[in-house]
Amino acid sequence: xSWSNDVLAxxxxxxxxxxxxxxxxxxxxxxxxREDQGLTADGMRQVAEYTGLTSVQVxxxxxxxxxxxxxxxxxxxxxxxxSISCHLLxxxxxxxxxxxxxxxxxGESGADGGFSIEGVECLGACGGAPxxxxxxxxxxxxxxxxxxxxxxxxxxxxxxxxxxxxxxxxFGGIRSFDWGPAExxxxxxPVPAFGPLGTEGPRS
Amino acid sequence: MTxxxxxxxxxxxxxxxxxxxxxxxxxxxxxLRKALVEMSPEQILDDVKAANLRGRGGAGFPAGxxxxxxxxxxxxxxxxxxxxxxxxxxxDRQLLERDPHQLIEGIVLSSYALGVNHAxxxxxxxxxxxxxxxxRAVEEAYDAGYLGExxxxxxxxxxxTVHLGAGAYICGEETxxxxxxxxxxxxxxxxxxxxxxxxxxxKPTIVNNVETISNIPWIVANGGAAYDSIGPEGSRGxxxxxxxxxVVRPGxxxxxxxxxxxxxxxxxxxxxxxxxxxxxxxxxxxSAPWFTPAVLDEPVTLDDAGRLGxxxxxxxIIVMDETTNVVAAAxxxxxxxxxxxxxxxxxxxxxxxxxxxxxxxIVAGHGREADVGLLLDVCxxxxxxxxxxxxxxxxCPLGPSVVSPITSIMSHFRDEVEAMIRHAEPxxx
Numbered sequence: 001x002s003w004s005n006d007v008l009a010x011x012x013x014x015x016x017x018x019x020x021x022x023x024x025x026x027x028x029x030x031x032x033x034r035e036d037q038g039l040t041a042d043g044m045r046q047v048a049e050y051t052g053l054t055s056v057q058v059x060x061x062x063x064x065x066x067x068x069x070x071x072x073x074x075x076x077x078x079x080x081x082x083s084i085s086c087h088l089l090x091x092x093x094x095x096x097x098x099x100x101x102x103x104x105x106x107g108e109s110g111a112d113g114g115f116s117i118e119g120v121e122c123l124g125a126c127g128g129a130p131x132x133x134x135x136x137x138x139x140x141x142x143x144x145x146x147x148x149x150x151x152x153x154x155x156x157x158x159x160x161x162x163x164x165x166x167x168x169x170x171f172g173g174i175r176s177f178d179w180g181p182a183e184x185x186x187x188x189x190p191v192p193a194f195g196p197l198g199t200e201g202p203r204s
Numbered sequence: 205m206t207x208x209x210x211x212x213x214x215x216x217x218x219x220x221x222x223x224x225x226x227x228x229x230x231x232x233x234x235x236l237r238k239a240l241v242e243m244s245p246e247q248i249l250d251d252v253k254a255a256n257l258r259g260r261g262g263a264g265f266p267a268g269x270x271x272x273x274x275x276x277x278x279x280x281x282x283x284x285x286x287x288x289x290x291x292x293x294x295x296d297r298q299l300l301e302r303d304p305h306q307l308i309e310g311i312v313l314s315s316y317a318l319g320v321n322h323a324x325x326x327x328x329x330x331x332x333x334x335x336x337x338x339x340r341a342v343e344e345a346y347d348a349g350y351l352g353e354x355x356x357x358x359x360x361x362x363x364x365t366v367h368l369g370a371g372a373y374i375c376g377e378e379t380x381x382x383x384x385x386x387x388x389x390x391x392x393x394x395x396x397x398x399x400x401x402x403x404x405x406x407k408p409t410i411v412n413n414v415e416t417i418s419n420i421p422w423i424v425a426n427g428g429a430a431y432d433s434i435g436p437e438g439s440r441g442x443x444x445x446x447x448x449x450x451v452v453r454p455g456x457x458x459x460x461x462x463x464x465x466x467x468x469x470x471x472x473x474x475x476x477x478x479x480x481x482x483x484x485x486x487x488x489x490x491s492a493p494w495f496t497p498a499v500l501d502e503p504v505t506l507d508d509a510g511r512l513g514x515x516x517x518x519x520x521i522i523v524m525d526e527t528t529n530v531v532a533a534a535x536x537x538x539x540x541x542x543x544x545x546x547x548x549x550x551x552x553x554x555x556x557x558x559x560x561x562x563x564x565x566i567v568a569g570h571g572r573e574a575d576v577g578l579l580l581d582v583c584x585x586x587x588x589x590x591x592x593x594x595x596x597x598x599x600c601p602l603g604p605s606v607v608s609p610i611t612s613i614m615s616h617f618r619d620e621v622e623a624m625i626r627h628a629e630p631x632x633x
Contacts, residue, residue, distance in 0.1 A: 017365055018365065019279075019322065019405060020386070020387075020405060022386060022387035022388075023367075023385060023386055023387045024387065025387035026367070026368065026369070026370055026384070026387060027367070027368065029370070030368070030370070051387060053387075060389060061387065061388060061389055064372065064389040064390060064391075064546075065329070065369070065370035065371050065372050065390070066370070066371035066372065067329045067330075067370040067371035068370055079330075082536065082539075083291040083490070083536060083537075083540050084291045084292060084449075084486070084490055084522055084533060084536045084537050084540070085291065085292050085448035085449055085522055087532070087533065087536040088449050088450060088522070088524060088528065088533065089449070089450075120330075120371075121289075121291070121373065121540050121543055121544065122289055122290070122291040122292070122293075122373075122490075122540070123330050124288050124289065124293065124294045124296075124297045124328070124330065124331065125294055125297075126291070126292050126293070126294050126446060126448035126449075126454070126520070126522070127294055127446060127447065127448050127454040127455045127456065128454075129448060129449075129454070133330065136329070136330055136332045137332065137333070138333065164333055174454070176294045176297070176298070176446075176454070176455060176456070177294075177298045177302075177455055177456055178214075178218050178302075179301070180214070180218055180219070180220075180221060180222055180301065180302050181219055181220060181222070183333055183336065183337075187332065192329055192330070192332035192335070192368060193332050193336070194332050194335050194336055194339065194368055195336075195339065
């Protein structure tokens with residue numbers, strides 16, 4: 001699968017923004033994941049070409065970081081924090097509830113491509129424990145019950161854009177701090193929503 | 205004790221404290237305008253040294269001393285560590301999300317002082333929302349002439365690149381962060397050489413935490429001596445504490461250090477939920493040894509925490525009430541370090557895994573009598589002598605960090621561990 005001209009231009013801008021092309025590996029991997037709905041061998045080859053690395057070197061980097069998914073992922077990655085502060089306030093129970101509601105065990109993706117469910121380490125939302133992210137958009141103060149409702153909403157409404165503010169209003173509880181103004185937009189795929197293609201590089 | 209340096213703007217202007225408009229309307233970038241005209245880089249360096257500002261990432265190393273190590277070679281880089289991942293810590297997230305221009309002004313001032321023309325803000329991948337806010341603020345700052353070629357006609361040129369991580373706690377370790385920024389696996393480097401001599405692309409590099417650099421505009425505006433007059437010696441300035449766990453009012457609190465732990469937990473944190481008794485707390489993130497109510501009336505300072513065998517670390521205070529299963533809590537922390545071990549060093553890679561397995565069987569009700577000794581023996585292999593500060597057999601401090609929860613439950617709650625093992629069912633193997 002080849003990238004569109006828009007994506008190619010984006011990739012070039014990413015590389016140009018760093019003193020050395022290799023530094024663009026991480027944002028390019030997000031770009032590749034975003035384009036191919038997951039990291040593919042082709043995607044990693046493209047990244048290698050842009051950075052002057054071999055595919056094996058790119059894969060070695062990708063395999064180090066938990067947010068680069070080398071298996072295909074669902075439309076919605078639901079990440080439930082079970083690190084200490086969330087553990088103390090029921091994060092494990094939220095994870096169990098979310099897994100049961102979706103029928104997808106933690107660490108796996110559903111056969112229909114709808115959900116990937118994962119227990120994750122600290123999300124930096126300890127004051128709003130237990131915390132959950134959907135495609136890296138945060139919702140704080142989740143209970144087993146609101147976690148189930150969140151999954152039902154995702155399954156039936158199938159939102160194209162996943163927004164923290166909306167999820168927090170409908171399914172959240174206590175927050176770590178006042179979030180300030182609402183954010184426009186949100187995630188539209190399994191990579192962090194950062195810039196127009198789900199990834200943002202340096203200003204070139 | 206109500207002095208604030210970092211959080212006044214976001215508290216008074218919750219609707220738009222993240223925007224350039226609000227930042228400028230509340231005096232933002234005025235310090236930069238003045239400093240670029242009236243101050244030499246050396247004067248800023250002197251102020252930061254005089255402030256006795258200690259790094260807010262976890263190690264507490266004096267920022268001015270670190271800056272003083274910067275080698276003369278060119279180019280030099282400044283890297284902001286926004287990889288906040290120490291369990292219990294969420295203060296940098298608030299600073300990034302709610303006042304990104306304060307950080308950017310700190311970066312420009314620091315870059316001017318250090319002779320840097322390219323700075324990087326490394327933000328953990330899970331912080332998509334804070335990263336968007338920071339990126340937007342960076343764009344605003346470029347458009348307003350605070351970044352780019354010839355900043356405010358001063359002759360200084362500075363670019364900022366916002367770089368997103370991808371889910372690896374270890375990248376909070378500064379040399380792992382630099383490897384990650386170079387497009388490599390986030391594995392810590394052997395030191396020396398330290399980053400100030402050979403850092404990013406082997407060039408002189410300063411790595412500072414988000415909160416550390418967010419203090420710079422205030423320090424330059426008011427002078428290092430003014431900062432050095434706030435708070436007790438060795439813990440100058442204010443500090444963002446992240447309170448979580450079984451407290452009534454979790455959250456981030458910017459305070460002057462020196463109050464007692466009792467005040468921190470019962471007044472600032474509002475006490476323990478359901479009026480339960482306090483069992484113990486972790487004073488400085490998951491890597492820190494735990495405290496018990498015996499030290500409630502001790503002061504909250506870096507040096508006192510060290511004297512009592514722990515640390516303030518990343519400023520994360522995790523409170524546990526009487527209902528807490530401390531063995532399960534320790535397992536949660538051990539599981540974290542096991543997951544986040546980069547795998548380079550044997551004591552850490554193997555040790556964290558073994559500790560997790562042993563604790564898992566104890567919590568599952570299949571503990572064995574020898575497990576207490578085995579846990580301590582594995583810990584002793586990771587960090588010989590089990591002392592504080594810990595001995596290190598590994599490239600970075602992640603290895604010894606896994607020892608803290610184990611030695612904590614063994615020193616304070618050994619009877620509970622032993623009781624769990626005594627009541628265990630034979631596992632049949």
